[in-house]
Amino acid sequence: MDYVVEMLNIRKEFAGIVANDDITLRLKRGEIHALLGENGAGKSTLMGILFGMYQADRGIIKVNGEETRISNPNVAYKLGIGMVHQHFKLVEKFTVTENMILGSEPRKGLILDIKAAAKRIEKLSQLYGLNVDPYARIEDISVGMQQRVEILKMLYRDAEVLIFDEPTAVLTPQEIQDFEKILKNLIAEGKSVILITHKLKEIKAVAHRCTIIRRGKTIGMVDVGEATEAQMAEMMVGRQISFKVDKQTSTPGEVVLRLDSLTISNNKKLTALNNFSLDVRAGEVVGIAGVEGNGQAELVEGITGLRKIESGHVWFQGKDITGMAIRDRIEQGIAHIPEDRHKRGLVLDYTLEENMILEVYHREPFSKRGLLNKPAIREYANRILESFDVRSGQGAVSVARSLSGGNQQKAIIGRELELAPDLLIAVQPTRGLDVGSIEYIHKRLIEHRDQGKAVLLVSLELEEVIQVSDRIAVVNNGELIGVVESKDTNEQEVGLMMAGVKRGGGV
Numbered sequence: 001m002d003y004v005v006e007m008l009n010i011r012k013e014f015a016g017i018v019a020n021d022d023i024t025l026r027l028k029r030g031e032i033h034a035l036l037g038e039n040g041a042g043k044s045t046l047m048g049i050l051f052g053m054y055q056a057d058r059g060i061i062k063v064n065g066e067e068t069r070i071s072n073p074n075v076a077y078k079l080g081i082g083m084v085h086q087h088f089k090l091v092e093k094f095t096v097t098e099n100m101i102l103g104s105e106p107r108k109g110l111i112l113d114i115k116a117a118a119k120r121i122e123k124l125s126q127l128y129g130l131n132v133d134p135y136a137r138i139e140d141i142s143v144g145m146q147q148r149v150e151i152l153k154m155l156y157r158d159a160e161v162l163i164f165d166e167p168t169a170v171l172t173p174q175e176i177q178d179f180e181k182i183l184k185n186l187i188a189e190g191k192s193v194i195l196i197t198h199k200l201k202e203i204k205a206v207a208h209r210c211t212i213i214r215r216g217k218t219i220g221m222v223d224v225g226e227a228t229e230a231q232m233a234e235m236m237v238g239r240q241i242s243f244k245v246d247k248q249t250s251t252p253g254e255v256v257l258r259l260d261s262l263t264i265s266n267n268k269k270l271t272a273l274n275n276f277s278l279d280v281r282a283g284e285v286v287g288i289a290g291v292e293g294n295g296q297a298e299l300v301e302g303i304t305g306l307r308k309i310e311s312g313h314v315w316f317q318g319k320d321i322t323g324m325a326i327r328d329r330i331e332q333g334i335a336h337i338p339e340d341r342h343k344r345g346l347v348l349d350y351t352l353e354e355n356m357i358l359e360v361y362h363r364e365p366f367s368k369r370g371l372l373n374k375p376a377i378r379e380y381a382n383r384i385l386e387s388f389d390v391r392s393g394q395g396a397v398s399v400a401r402s403l404s405g406g407n408q409q410k411a412i413i414g415r416e417l418e419l420a421p422d423l424l425i426a427v428q429p430t431r432g433l434d435v436g437s438i439e440y441i442h443k444r445l446i447e448h449r450d451q452g453k454a455v456l457l458v459s460l461e462l463e464e465v466i467q468v469s470d471r472i473a474v475v476n477n478g479e480l481i482g483v484v485e486s487k488d489t490n491e492q493e494v495g496l497m498m499a500g501v502k503r504g505g506g507v
């Protein structure tokens, strides 16, 4: 059999946790091989070992049939192995070409030969249908484009085996379609791909085979053509998963949040949200649907106090909070699951327990006369971590950075729900979560609603918005296109509204 990579019986232990325990994965030349497993199952660790970021404690790695030791990522590249991480590793102020040549700058004599590099990038970009401008600055291009730069970086270094760690978690639906095409182009040119993803549909759409791991152990390998999504999900979590959200019809009460003619600018001082009005009531989930970048981020920042409102008012429980400080909004009962878990969700170098009290440390019993009450904090943190099944090496004292992405996300959601807020603003709450955790988080959001609280859900996953929300407000270009009841609509209709077509056909 022509295997380009074989990872045999791999074991890797971190302090207090066995991340990989006897995992075997074999990659055929020219295939897309999915790696599926729960949050914290050990996928990123396994790929980190293949890319030379970690050393396995036990096990063998063969590349092109030969046993090798991959002591660092440079060695991995020499063996033809490249990786795109969950969080990109690009220098924002640099251009595409400058990022590409970083560390191995081409020179003509003593002078940097940027032009030659740019030419090669352009050629590769064309060959694989990437459409990247070699002179664009990273901070000026979209996330989807940045990912293509990461792909180019691998190709520029002649990688034959390309590893992707949850590549579509940060992409918009349109970008995902483009990405799937790019994957097929890569395979057509003879590359081999390992794809970590939680999205079963995506596995069905692009992958040939799939290795499934659970709690650090290989559960099995399937031919994707012969397995259903439900079968793969069950192998992964060890129980059946319901892909439907169970909920009763909502019984909305008083208006909790009233947005009255909000106009908000973006970072470039252009109008991002224009004259936007919407009510969210107690006991209902209102979803915001829209293509990314149509004012959703500014809307959330306006409500939470992270961005100035140019005109209009935000009313919360009948009080005008338009100019209120962020801390006071939290005290009033507004909680926020932010879109970017690293920038706004967690302090990565704090422990989990410190992260769990970021909004409440000044309250009793967590502190008294300026002194922290450690046992009370630990107890509080443990309760959240247990109820949300946050898995980490050392429990509450683990540093947030050491957790897997999905477990970081679960910790944030737990922290915000524990505040029992009258208004929960959840932005992409299930990004990067496995299907079992998604099922659980959706259940908790509905429970929160059923306790008479208001939920504002912002998500790019249309299916999620329609399944979880009671009403859906569709935005396009910063304007409210319409509000529909989710039980009377479907993806096609909401999709059209997202493109600016009003209900009934008008634009």
Ligand SMILES: Nc1ncnc2c1ncn2[C@@H]1O[C@H](COP(=O)(O)OP(=O)(O)OP(=O)(O)O)[C@@H](O)[C@H]1O
Residues within 6 Å of the ligand: 014, 015, 017, 018, 019, 037, 038, 039, 040, 041, 042, 043, 044, 045, 046, 391, 392, 393, 402, 403, 404, 405, 406, 407, 432
């Ligand atoms: N550098 C590290 N130090 C300590 N523990 C770590 C480290 N990296 C990973 N872990 C732990 O190893 C386990 C496996 O993590 P890993 O990131 O490989 O999971 P994953 O399957 O990629 O999860 P996700 O789907 O949530 O991204 C987790 O419990 C994590 O907390």
